[in-house]
Amino acid sequence: MEFFSILGDNVALGLATALTPEHLFYCALGVFLGTLAGVIPGIGTLAAMSLLFPLTFYLSPTAALVMLAGIYYGTTYGGSTTSILLNLPGTPSAAVACIDGHPMASQGRAGVALLITTIASFVGATVGILLMMLFSPMIVSVALQFGPTEYFSLMALGLIVAATMSNESPLKGLAMILVGIIVGLVGLDIYTGAGRFTFSSPTLYDGISIVALAMGLFGVSQIIGSIRSAESKVSNIQKITIRSMLPTLTECRQSVKPLFRGAGIGSFFGALPGSGGTIASFVAYATEKKISKTPERFGHGAIEGLASPESANNAADQTAFIPTMALGIPGTASMAMMLGVLMIHGISPGPSLMSNSPDLFWGLIMSFWIGNLLLLLINIPMIGLWVNLLRTPYQYLYPGILMFICLGTYSVSNSTIDLWLVILFGLAGYALLRLNFTLPPLLLGFVLGPLMEENFRRAMLYSRGDLSTFVTHPISGSFLGLAVAILATSFYLSARRKRLKEAPAP
Incomplete structure (x- = not known):
């Protein structure tokens, strides 16, 4: 009872904070800009967060x-719209929505598909938020017992999981982690004041700006890569009305259980470092097909194949905050940007x-x-706006996006060096x-x-230079x-996949 009493006080404090006009x-x-960024092909979560990062x-x-x-x-909400209407995922986690969402649109059921994704997203987010409210205080009570050795080992574990789960080649994932660590160490040593990787340039004494890094890696590179693919899609999109979005009773019955199964799967994978919504949505889809x-x-337009993955990736989005906020260990690049705001x-x-x-x-x-309720209210009546936006030629969109990237970067430090970065x-x-490297491990x-x-x-100071402290604790x-x-298993599975691929066909 004491736990729920404290939880009630915390909820009241949170509501008082969240409901301020600011x-x-x-x-x-x-949520509006997130949906907008998800709808525009090639932008995605990290590029959208990078664009607004300077404002923070x-x-x-x-x-x-x-x-x-x-x-x-x-x-995540917006990314499903392009998956269904254009068969072009707005975000990586929305790729699964193409499998059954686009066939539904081809059958004249685009409105039903869009409504189901909105409801599934809300259900998944609701389950994820509830789990975060219940488990975060418990995790924090344990984590308060951690010292520097435990934190170092936990961060090492998180980075290795992220590196091995984000790519078929664990070596490529580890390489990206190491590059990110090296870039993060640029600047003056906080203990000795010695310059590291600064090349004697005073502009690098304060280190590399996270804004410049994020905008370059996840803004500019994604836009360059998406120009050709986005322009190759012909926006022959059917008109969506509120009436066309109403599902039948059969479709409602077919969706209920997948919604909650997907939410459970997404909640589990969201809390794991390196997995997130993309893996959760694929696992949820495979589970529904299996059972x-x-x-x-x-x-071919199975509504279960749309409802469960959409619920899963939104539940994963919420539970990803559990290790980030409770332990200070980000599991994804998006969560790393959240920590960047705090620091x-x-x-x-x-x-x-x-x-x-x-x-x-x-x-x-x-x-x-509040945000997920707003998304539920925004997405249903504004479907027409997103459909019209998708008809806009992409060559008119990306120059403006690049301009905002430059303005946002320059406004933070008024440094032209950051623009070059x-x-x-x-x-x-x-x-x-x-070259098939994944970028999130770098961030x-x-x-x-x-x-x-x-x-x-x-840890070295406390143990007087004894490295065994990381093992003896x-x-x-x-x-x-x-x-x-995890690392050994990943290398074994990678080598096994390579042998099977190279083995001659029987």
């Missing part, structure tokens, strides 16, 4: 997080956040309820994508690298043992 405005702005320098920490969070889960009595319907405002992420800034922590959680990271990001390494170094040094040793096991 936070309501930035929540509405975030001028906002309060709570307003900044509320807005970026709205963009984060808002793009279905008529699996041959999947791929920019001088707030230490981790278990102490809940006790030191309860209004921020619980205000953010309560804003999820955006171009450099944009070209490098595009080249890495062409995770960039954010967690300096934190790992700080905890490593503290039970929790730390368990994290490192699990990391080694």
Whole structure:
């Protein structure tokens, strides 16, 4: 009973924070811009968050997080629209919606498909938020017992999981992590004042700007890569009316159980570092097809194949905040940007956040309820606007997006060096994508690298330089043992896939 009493007080505090006019405005702005970015092919979550990231320098920490969070889960709603209508995923996690969503649109059921994705997104988010409210305080109570050795090992585990789950080749994922750590260490050493990777340039003494890195990697590179694919789609889109969005009773019955199964799957995978909505949605789709009595319907407009993945990726979006806010360990690049906002405002992420800034922590959680309710209200009546937007030729959209990227980057530091860095990271990001490298691990390494170094040094001071401290501490040793096991398993599975691919056909 005491737990629920404390939870009730925290919910009341969160609602009082989230319902202020300032936070309501930035929540509405975030979810609207997130949906807009999700609808436009090739933008995606990280590019949208990067575009608005400079604005967070001028906002309060709570307003900044509320807005970026709205963009984060808002793009998931919008990304499904292009998947259904154009067979072109607006976000990676919306790719599964193409499998049955686009066939439904081809059969004249685009309105039903769009309504089901909206409802599924709301149900998945609701389950994810409830789990976050219940489990975050429990995780924090355990994490408060952690020292620098445990934090270093936990961050190492998170980076290894992210590296091995984000690509078929674990070596490529690890390479991106290492590059991110190196880029994150650019600047003056906080203990000795010695320059590292600065090439004697005073402009690099403060390190690489996370704004320049994020905008280049996830803004410019994504736009370069999506220009050709977006222009190759012919926007022959049917008219969507409110009447055409009403599902039949059979479709409603077929959707109910998949909605909650998908929410459960998404909640689990969202809390795991390196997985997120994309993996959750694919697992949810495979599960529905596996348990279905008529699996041959999947791929031809099965409503279960749309409802479950959409519920899963939105539940994953919410539970991804559990390790990020409770432990200070981001599982995805989007969550790394959330931590970046906290550090920019001088707030230490981790278990102490809940006790030191309860209004921020619980205000953010309560804003999820408001944001997802706004998305439910926005998406249904504004379907016509998104459909008309999709008819806009992409060559008219991306120049304006690039202009906003440049303006946003320059407004943060008034430095032309940051503009050159955006171009450099944009070209490098595009080249890495062409070579089948995944970019999110790089940003995770960039954010967690300096934190790992700080905890490593503290652990060395406490143990007087004894490296065995990371193994002799039970929790730390368990994290490192699990990391080694995951890494070994990933290399084994990668080698096995390679052997099977190279084996001659029977």
